Amino acid sequence: MATAHIGTGAMSKSRVEAFSDGVFAIVITLLAFDIKVPQATDATLTAALVAMWPKFFVYLLSFVNVGMYWVGHHNIFHGVMRVDRPLLWLNNFLLMIVALVPFAASLLAEHNQAQVSVILYGCLLILIGIAMYLVWWYAFSHGMLQLTGATARIHAAVRRRILFAPLVSLISIGVSFVSVRASMFLYLLGVATYLLPGEVDRYAKAKS
Amino acid sequence: MATAHIGTGAMSKSRVEAFSDGVFAIVITLLAFDIKVPQATDATLTAALVAMWPKFFVYLLSFVNVGMYWVGHHNIFHGVMRVDRPLLWLNNFLLMIVALVPFAASLLAEHNQAQVSVILYGCLLILIGIAMYLVWWYAFSHGMLQLTGATARIHAAVRRRILFAPLVSLISIGVSFVSVRASMFLYLLGVATYLLPGEVDRYAKAKS
Amino acid sequence: MATAHIGTGAMSKSRVEAFSDGVFAIVITLLAFDIKVPQATDATLTAALVAMWPKFFVYLLSFVNVGMYWVGHHNIFHGVMRVDRPLLWLNNFLLMIVALVPFAASLLAEHNQAQVSVILYGCLLILIGIAMYLVWWYAFSHGMLQLTGATARIHAAVRRRILFAPLVSLISIGVSFVSVRASMFLYLLGVATYLLPGEVDRYAKAKS
Amino acid sequence: MATAHIGTGAMSKSRVEAFSDGVFAIVITLLAFDIKVPQATDATLTAALVAMWPKFFVYLLSFVNVGMYWVGHHNIFHGVMRVDRPLLWLNNFLLMIVALVPFAASLLAEHNQAQVSVILYGCLLILIGIAMYLVWWYAFSHGMLQLTGATARIHAAVRRRILFAPLVSLISIGVSFVSVRASMFLYLLGVATYLLPGEVDRYAKAKS
Numbered sequence: 001m002a003t004a005h006i007g008t009g010a011m012s013k014s015r016v017e018a019f020s021d022g023v024f025a026i027v028i029t030l031l032a033f034d035i036k037v038p039q040a041t042d043a044t045l046t047a048a049l050v051a052m053w054p055k056f057f058v059y060l061l062s063f064v065n066v067g068m069y070w071v072g073h074h075n076i077f078h079g080v081m082r083v084d085r086p087l088l089w090l091n092n093f094l095l096m097i098v099a100l101v102p103f104a105a106s107l108l109a110e111h112n113q114a115q116v117s118v119i120l121y122g123c124l125l126i127l128i129g130i131a132m133y134l135v136w137w138y139a140f141s142h143g144m145l146q147l148t149g150a151t152a153r154i155h156a157a158v159r160r161r162i163l164f165a166p167l168v169s170l171i172s173i174g175v176s177f178v179s180v181r182a183s184m185f186l187y188l189l190g191v192a193t194y195l196l197p198g199e200v201d202r203y204a205k206a207k208s
Numbered sequence: 209m210a211t212a213h214i215g216t217g218a219m220s221k222s223r224v225e226a227f228s229d230g231v232f233a234i235v236i237t238l239l240a241f242d243i244k245v246p247q248a249t250d251a252t253l254t255a256a257l258v259a260m261w262p263k264f265f266v267y268l269l270s271f272v273n274v275g276m277y278w279v280g281h282h283n284i285f286h287g288v289m290r291v292d293r294p295l296l297w298l299n300n301f302l303l304m305i306v307a308l309v310p311f312a313a314s315l316l317a318e319h320n321q322a323q324v325s326v327i328l329y330g331c332l333l334i335l336i337g338i339a340m341y342l343v344w345w346y347a348f349s350h351g352m353l354q355l356t357g358a359t360a361r362i363h364a365a366v367r368r369r370i371l372f373a374p375l376v377s378l379i380s381i382g383v384s385f386v387s388v389r390a391s392m393f394l395y396l397l398g399v400a401t402y403l404l405p406g407e408v409d410r411y412a413k414a415k416s
Numbered sequence: 417m418a419t420a421h422i423g424t425g426a427m428s429k430s431r432v433e434a435f436s437d438g439v440f441a442i443v444i445t446l447l448a449f450d451i452k453v454p455q456a457t458d459a460t461l462t463a464a465l466v467a468m469w470p471k472f473f474v475y476l477l478s479f480v481n482v483g484m485y486w487v488g489h490h491n492i493f494h495g496v497m498r499v500d501r502p503l504l505w506l507n508n509f510l511l512m513i514v515a516l517v518p519f520a521a522s523l524l525a526e527h528n529q530a531q532v533s534v535i536l537y538g539c540l541l542i543l544i545g546i547a548m549y550l551v552w553w554y555a556f557s558h559g560m561l562q563l564t565g566a567t568a569r570i571h572a573a574v575r576r577r578i579l580f581a582p583l584v585s586l587i588s589i590g591v592s593f594v595s596v597r598a599s600m601f602l603y604l605l606g607v608a609t610y611l612l613p614g615e616v617d618r619y620a621k622a623k624s
Numbered sequence: 625m626a627t628a629h630i631g632t633g634a635m636s637k638s639r640v641e642a643f644s645d646g647v648f649a650i651v652i653t654l655l656a657f658d659i660k661v662p663q664a665t666d667a668t669l670t671a672a673l674v675a676m677w678p679k680f681f682v683y684l685l686s687f688v689n690v691g692m693y694w695v696g697h698h699n700i701f702h703g704v705m706r707v708d709r710p711l712l713w714l715n716n717f718l719l720m721i722v723a724l725v726p727f728a729a730s731l732l733a734e735h736n737q738a739q740v741s742v743i744l745y746g747c748l749l750i751l752i753g754i755a756m757y758l759v760w761w762y763a764f765s766h767g768m769l770q771l772t773g774a775t776a777r778i779h780a781a782v783r784r785r786i787l788f789a790p791l792v793s794l795i796s797i798g799v800s801f802v803s804v805r806a807s808m809f810l811y812l813l814g815v816a817t818y819l820l821p822g823e824v825d826r827y828a829k830a831k832s
Contacts, residue, residue: 012286015225017639019278022233022438025646030241032723033654037730042738049740063723067716070643071709078636085279092275099240099271106245114250116257220494223433227486230441238449293487300483307448307479314453322458324465428702431641435694438649446657501695508691515656515687522661530666532673 016083016091023095024070030102031062034109057184058109062101064191065165069098069128072162076136079145090138094131100124108184118176118183122169125187129166136162165190224291224299231303232278238310239270242317265392266317272399273373274309277336280370284344287353298346302339308332316392326384326391330377333395337374344370373398432499432507439511440486446518447478450525473600474525480607481581482517485544488578492552495561506554510547516540524600534592534599538585541603545582552578581606640707640715647719648694654726655686658733681808682733686725688815689789693722693752696786700760703769714762718755724748732808742800742807746793749811753790760786789814 035055040048073094080087104121111117139145140155168190176183243263248256281302288295312329319325347353348363376398384391451471456464489510496503520537527533555561556571584606592599659679664672697718704711728745735741763769764779792814800807 012282015229015282015286018226018229018642019233019282021639021642022230022646023237025643026234026237026650028719029647029650029654029723030237032727035724035727037727037734040735042735045735045738046740049744059724060720063716063720067713067720071712071716074636074639074643074712078639088279088282089275092271092279095236096268096271096275099237100243100267103240103243103245110245111248111250111253114253116254120257220490223437223490223494226434226437227441227490230438231445234442234445238445296487296490297483300479300487303444304476304479304483307445308451308475311448311451311453318453319456319458319461322461324462328465428698431645431698431702434642435645435649435698438646439653442650442653446653504695504698505691508687508695511652512684512687512691515653516659516683519656519659519661526661527666527669530669532670536673 013077013080013083016088017077020073020077020091020095021070023099024066024073027098027101028063028066028070031059031066031105034102034106035059054112055109057188058105058112061188061191062105065125066098066101068165068191069132072132073135076132076139076158080139081144081146083144084142087135087138087142087144090131090135094128094135097124097127097131101128112184113180115176115180118180119173121187122173122176122183125169126166129162129169133159133162164193168193221285221288221291224296225285228281228285228299228303229278231307232274232281235306235309236271236274236278239267239274239313242310242314243267262320263317265396266313266320269392269396269399270309270313273333273395274306276373276399277306277340280340281343284340284347284366288347289352289354291352292350295343295346295350295352298339298343302336302343305332305335305339309336320392321388323384323388326388327381329395330381330384330391333377334374337371337377341367341370372401376401429493429496429499432504433493436489436493436507436511437486439515440482440489443514443517444479444482444486447475447482447521450518450522451475470528471525473604474521474528477604477607478517478521481541481603482514484581484607485514485548488548489551492548492555492574496555497560497562499560500558503551503554503558503560506547506551510544510551513540513543513547517544528600529596531592531596534596535589537603538589538592541585542582545578545585549575549578580609584609637701637704637707640712641701644697644701644715644719645694647723648690648697651722651725652687652690652694655683655690655729658726658730659683678736679733681812682729682736685808685812685815686729689749689811690722690725692789692815693756696756697759700756700763700782704763705768705770707768708766711759711762711766711768714755714759718752718759721748721751721755725752736808737804739800739804742804743797745811746797746800749793750790753786753793757783757786788817792817 035052038045038048038052083091101124104117104124108117108121136158168187172183172186172190175186243260246253246256246260291299309332312325312332316325316329344366376395380391380394380398383394451468454461454464454468499507517540520533520540524533524537552574584603588599588602588606591602659676662669662672662676707715725748728741728748732741732745760782792811796807796810796814799810
């Protein structure tokens with residue numbers, strides 16, 4: 001029915017993607033915008049820039065994390081055939097947490113020895129993972145995903161992939177009770193592991 | 209006629225959506241960007257973060273509000289078949305007010321006990337509701353909406369839905385004369401009510 | 417030829433539009449982001465907000481101006497059939513000047529009695545008008561615009577429309593030598609005049 | 625297979641473009657947002673604005689550079705037929721460096737006599753060139769580019785074009801050991817050279 005789309009927002013997938021791309025793009029750029037020129041004279045500038053290394057470290061870490069979630073979002077919505085109001089709001093919930101990453105990143109960079117920064121950063125990543133999972137789960141369980149064959153196996157692989165990052169965060173938070181610095185580097189290690197091709201890619205490659 | 213589109217901008221709906229998505233996405237991300245790392249030592253950081261709760265409260269409130277208007281915008285334009293210059297400018301008027309939300313949100317967060325913050329925040333939400341209604345009304349009354357059957361009933365339901373948020377704001381402003389704090393929480397209650405599925409959704413579900 | 421698009425960027429109109437929409441949307445939102453919560457106690461907040469009126473005035477003025485240029489950009493590119501490298505760069509030149517509007521707006525708001533602010537603001541608007549005209553002229557004279565019939569008449573009407581805003585700015589700059597305040601309000605008057613339907617709209621209406 | 629796209633992100637080129645356009649658009653606008661109203665009275669405002677010339681110079685330089693990379697990105701992706709996970713991440717790596725340009729530009733503007741600013745700015749441009757080349761090379765060598773005929777010749781021309789900017793940066797860095805000021809202007813000269821039509825354009829013109 002022509003009227004049906006008012007209220008349901010059927011077929012409007014492209015706008016959800018455009019809106020989400022916008023938020024991800026701005027978040028990623030604001031991560032860099034939080035890195036400010038240090039207060040220094042020309043003579044002390046090099047030293048001041050070197051002393052800023054936690055800023056660059058956290059930028060790298062956060063960029064890869066947000067990029068990872070963007071790639072995940074991209075992959076999930078690529079299979080989505082239609083969207084409804086609950087899916088829009090699950091996606092908004094995801095974006096609401098993603099938009100807080102620059103704040104958590106600044107906190108971690110400026111207070112890189114404080115345990116509360118590491119814990120907050122990790123909690124945010126865990127929340128993003130959960131939100132991402134809810135988006136995938138809702139779309140999957142309501143038959144909104146374009147999937148044929150081997151559904152259960154793909155589902156399990158994607159679920160493992162989505163829930164991997166929150167697991168890394170949980171371990172990092174645990175480690176922070178022993179060493180805050182070690183915890184920070186563990187985040188980077190976790191992210192690096194993710195970048196390796198996984199089961200989902202192998203499956204996709206075999207199919208293509 | 210091929211010439212007709214110069215000046216009218218017929219068929220250019222996708223750019224209006226892209227432009228609006230851009231503004232909504234930036235507004236939503238700037239809401240979070242206004243939350244700054246507190247001035248504190250590592251030792252006092254946790255306390256300083258807890259003391260920032262009005263910032264996070266207002267972020268949640270504003271994010272849901274802007275998200276709500278984005279969903280509404282998305283639903284209206286989903287049914288729009290063509291745009292003309294007045295519709296472009298009604299939409300620009302809407303975006304002009306939406307872009308002020310981060311300012312009103314900062315004001316509310318930093319002066320959460322001042323009645324003028326609560327009133328200004330509410331007035332902005334009322335103006336957004338009115339602008340949204342004007343966009344819908346203009347498109348509807350000029351036959352720009354793709355609607356078949358039950359037009360009047362859908363129209364009434366959408367109107368009630370659009371005008372619900374300004375009503376909540378009006379009541380919140382009234383309550384602010386008694387208690388500023390109560391007024392602030394009333395906004396959140398109003399927003400929560402909106403998130404429940406409404407008549408428009410039931411109608412859409414029945415049709416699909 | 418399949419190779420031809422490497423280097424020319426033929427058929428890539430949608431990305432030019434998306435990129436431009438992005439810049440316009442961010443500029444418009446940053447205009448509002450420059451309005452900051454005033455330094456005041458809860459008791460003096462209302463007075464402090466009222467004293468900020470030039471900020472809101474300049475926001476309104478600049479939003480309408482940028483919105484106007486976005487509508488113009490939208491209308492020109494709606495008729496563009498293909499883009500080449502020079503058109504990309506003329507468009508980039510346009511965006512480079514548009515991106516400076518938030519700076520000029522802040523300058524005008526904070527120094528609203530200084531003639532140099534009014535002149536700089538006007539010069540920027542004149543440059544935008546010229547850049548816009550160059551984009552239109554290049555696309556038109558290289559046969560990139562989808563136009564049939566009455567070409568010359570449409571061309572003349574669009575040219576008048578594009579060059580109207582720079583004219584208003586020129587007059588405002590002239591008036592600033594007599595009264596800076598009068599000059600500022602003249603900008604608003606000029607913008608209001610533009611919003612009335614013009615010859616291009618009447619022509620388009622007659623054709624549709 | 626319908627399942628194959630989960631994980632590979634095949635056919636999702638448009639979102640990669642939208643995401644990249646978003647980042648480029650925000651970076652370009654933030655370049656201008658770093659230019660702040662100078663601390664001055666109305667009487668000293670003109671002098672203060674003139675003294676800000678390095679800010680405007682660096683804005684011009686950086687805008688043209690980022691614009692150049694956007695045009696290059698646009699041209700590469702115009703020929704891309706499909707994207708996979710490695711290409712997504714090479715593109716993310718490119719965007720991660722592009723997002724740092726506003727920081728490097730601020731550094732160069734505020735410390736325009738310090739050699740470290742000139743070197744850092746140049747290194748960033750070199751990294752962008754390398755990232756761009758990797759994106760092109762990966763897409764080319766994995767058969768993701770839509771190319772027919774004269775492949776080798778086009779490849780060589782595009783490679784020369786992409787690697788030209790890093791070369792200019794390398795020379796500018798070298799010159800900075802003799803004169804920092806000369807090095808800064810050399811960047812602008814290099815950019816101006818790029819804007820002239822090159823071999824790729826001539827080839828494209830001959831084909832079209």
